[in-house]
Structure formats: C-alpha cells, structure tokens
Amino acid sequence: MTDSATTPLIEAQGISKYFGQVIALQDISMRVSAGEVMCLLGDNGAGKSTLIKILSGVHQHDDGRLLMEGEEVKFTSPREALDRGIATVFQDLATIPLMSISRNFFLGREPTKGGGPFKRFDAATADRVTREEMHRIGIDVRDPSQPVGTLSGGERQSVAIARAVYFGAKVLILDEPTSALGVKEAAVVLRYIAQAKERNLGVIFITHNVHHAYPIGDRFTILNRGQSYGTFEKSEVTREEVVTMMAGGEEMDKLTAELEEFERSDRETERRGPNGGSHLADAFREDAEEIQHGEGREKA
C-alpha cells in the first residue's frame, strides 16, 4: 500500500452504510488516483454495489468520510456526482435500448444550438460526435440514429463508457461491465478501460471475475461481507491469492480441509471393500484443485 505523490481523485475513509439493522458496509477505505485502475473485487453480497452507489451519489454514507480531490463531499444525487466528474456505468442500466445511439450518448447533456425559444437539440453534432467517439474505440457505427438495442452487449457498454469519457469524467466507475459478456466482447470493454487509463482517468472496475480484473488492474481492494480485506498492489499478490481472498480465505481453507477429510475416508473405504469409491475421491480431488487454483487455468 504505497502512497502516491498526488492527491487521490477519490478517497473513501472508513465508510459505513446501514440499511435499517443490516450493516451493508463497515469501515471501508479505498482510493483511486489519476491514471490508475483500481479493481473492486468481491463475491455476491460483498457490498461492491453499495459502495459504488455511495461514490456515484445514489446512496449516502452513514459514517466515514468521502474525499474528492482532497475535499470532503457527500453527494445527494447522481447528477451532483456527475458534475464533479464521477461517471458511473451501471450494469444493465447504462443505455436505453429503444433510443438511438447518439440520443443515448448525449442523454442528460444534450448539445444545443440557437437561443431563447429556438434553443434546440443539435442532432447533427450529436450524430457526428457519437460516430467519432465510437470510432476512437474501434467501433464503427454505420448509423448513429439506429437504436442502441441493435448493438451487441459489449458495444452497448462501450457506448456508455465512451459517453462518460467524452463528458470529461475524472473517475470512471464500471459496475460489472464484463459480467454479461462473451470472451471477445469482454475484451472490447477491457481494451477500452486500458484506453481510459492512458487518458489519465481514475478507473474503479467492479467485477467478480479475477481473469478480467488481474491483467488490467493496478491495485485490488477486496470486499467480503461488507468489510474490506484491504488494498493490494499488483506486485504484492498473485492471481490465486486474490481468488482465495475473494471467496473468503478461511472458508476456502475449511472447504479444502473438508475435502481432504472426504478423500481420507474414501481411501479407507477403498482399503476395506473392493468396490470403494475411488472415482468419487478423484472427482473431489479435481474439484478441490480447481477451486484452489482458479476456475480458468486453461484460459489464463
């Protein structure tokens, strides 16, 4: 956890959030600086979504401090966070399928021309900028007036990300942008995250897929059941360690121990009877290895 020389773009210090009696987040600290990809990892229910909803102004934190470029803030609406340069791309809720690509791109921040009662939506500019921005990320839009619903999932996410970058976001929060995508489509989005980093944005990348997070992330903050395991530099941890922590370390150890116990009793059964469950034991052994070393060895 080395200190960077510059002030972080966004920093959470001991943030807690309660929903009635439920402690959704407890004492979470994290930060992201310009030109850095911070991966927020955790299993389902770890509190990732709650944390980013606080950062993006959908929820307000109950305890702790939220700092934007060193200044304490508390956002009351997504608009406020947007105006401060925090753009969030929510999974599934990023674009509106029946609206055209360019209208989606500029929704909420429409370019206008003319003045007074003749102030109007500048459709030509919207189409041109949309085409240019999409081209920059390698998506060739034939017709910016076609509905977003006609694009593939990865392209739709890219429209949302391109929009955030175009409107001068300093911090880009991506909520599971790759989870619903195929391998090639996820690659499109990952490449775009790398581009955003090069443009000196701070990126918070939420995922539970380590194989997407590890190659692109600079630092990893791992959440489990509303609490933080801490933040790790890429140099400090291996992919496997990250997987183990995400699944909740001790629980994984316990599972391994249990599986070994099964194996031992299986061997005893084998010794005793001729038709012992050796196949079963093999299957368990394989499963255990699989879980310990990450699901996708063949992919890695």
Next chain:
Amino acid sequence: MATATRPADERLRSAGVLRKLLNRPELGAVAGAILVFAFFAVVAGDDGFLTSTGTISYLEVSAQLGIIVIPVAMLMIAGEFDLSVGSMIGAAGILIALPTAEFGWPMWSALLLAFAVALLVGFINGYLVVTTGLPSFIVTLAMLFALRGATIGFTRLITGRTQVSGVQSEGFLAGIFGGEVAGIPVSILWWVLLGALGTWILLRTTFGNWIFGTGGDPVAARNVGVPVRRVKILLFMATSASATLLAAITVLDAGSADVLRGTLREFQAIIATVIGGVLLTGGYGSVIGPMFGALIFGMVSQGIFFTGVNTDWFQVFLGVMLLIAVLVNNYIRKKASEAR
C-alpha cells in the same frame, strides 16, 4: 463483429427505403388513415364525404380529440397514462361557464381560473405518481372519478342543474377559441399548431430527449442526470392544460357547458395514441402518429354518418382497431430493436 472495424463498403450499403419507413413509429397510423380515407371516398364519396363541408366536419371531430391526444402521446412516451383528461374537460368547461354566466366574471378571468386549476390538477397527478410510485393508471383513475364527481357536485350545489348555458363571449377571446379562419374552425388550427409544437419539442429539444429517456428506462435516465420526476410532472400538467384548451373551445363555440362533457375522451385519446404507434410501456413513439390516429377517429366517426350506417358500429370499429394497432406496434418494436 464487436472488435473489428467493418469494411468500408458495408457502410455504404443503404438500409432500404422500406426498411427505414418501417422503423418510423407513425407508419401504421398514416397507412391506416389513407386506407380509411380511400374506403369512405369510395363508399360515401357521393354522399358528401369528399365535399369541403364533409372534410371540415371530420377534421373538426379529429381536432377535438387530437388536441388532447398530443400531450397524452408525449406523456405515454414518458411512460405514464392520464385517465383524468376526460373529467378535466368537463371540470374546465364548468369553471369557464359558471363564473361568466352565473357571476358575471369577465371571460379572461374565468379562463385564467380554469387553466390555473388544470395546472394544479396536473401537478397533483404527476406529484402523486412520482412520489408514491403507484401506477399512473391508478392515480389518474382516482382523479377521473374524483374530478367528475366534484364537478357534478359543485355545479348542482351552485346552480341546481348540471348544465350551464348563456355564456357570452365576443372579441379577441371568442376569436382565438371559438371562431373560424377562412372558413376553417380554429380548433383545427389549434390541433395542427400544437401538433407541430409537440413534434418539435419531442424531436428537436433537450426536453424531448428527456421524454424518451424517461419512458425508455427511468433509472438509467436518472443515472445520467435526467430530471425524470420533473419531466413527468410537467407532462401531466400539459395534458390537463390541453383538456382545458379543448373545454374553452367547446364552451365558447356552444355557449354552454355540461358536467358530463369529455366522458370517455380519456380512452379515445389512448386509443388514438396507440393506433398512432406509441408504445403503451413508453420510450417509443411520435406526435405525428397519434395525430393520424385522431384523424382516423374523426374520419370513421363522420364517415359512418355519411354512409348512413348506424353509428353504433363505430365503437366496434374502435375496439378492433385498438387491438390491431397494438399487435402491429409489438411487431414493429421487435423489428426496431433487432440487429439490422
């Protein structure tokens, strides 16, 4: 497809004129209007359907629905219904007629009162919908009954009757709400004017983009900074105001008001809107389409009259048209969101 840059020549391939037309929400209604016109031109052409009197008569009927259809369509695109417009027509009519005929108010002050009450009713509708999260169907259904009941109750309380007649008006106000321009009733001009305004707002302004966003996905729209609640409340206020405009036109034209005026208008407006290609679930549609929906309504209701067929059959036609329109819309929406 996701990663590679497409070959340049594929960009040049035109999408096809027919395909482009199919993606216009108003196509169905325009085609329907042409068919209906052709049908009555053949069947009732000799009975006066094609004369200028005949034309003006069905345009006037269309306009009296069309004026409220325009904001109703915009509201539906934003994802909400307003079932209280019919009651608002009756209430506004009484609010204009009662003070002028019974208490001797000047016309302008009665109109001001009616529009103020309408904006308030619209605001209440919208505010209740966005704060309670109840479906607008329920909220405005409640308003439909409450408003109609209050109109009947107060009118009977004050006058002992359910009709107010003897509304006098002349000069400027009578001209803009009740007169004719070159033989064309002003209601038709209002209709066309509002249609142009509505289309311009929907397609050419920032607010129009917000309407589509609000109806398409309110959460996504809010996340990118669209003031979803404000959009909805303003549109509810617009539907009530349009009902009041229609009330002013009918009261100044007829010189009287009836508490029951506007009954069933809310459903006719929804039928015209859906025939016009607006999705019931919001997020897709136009103003032009519903205007043609209102035109179909007007042509059929007057056309049946010209043919001499019993006008009872008109409602059967409306019902069947509604069903066909929804089926066609579903098909078009599926086509529109498919990869081209």
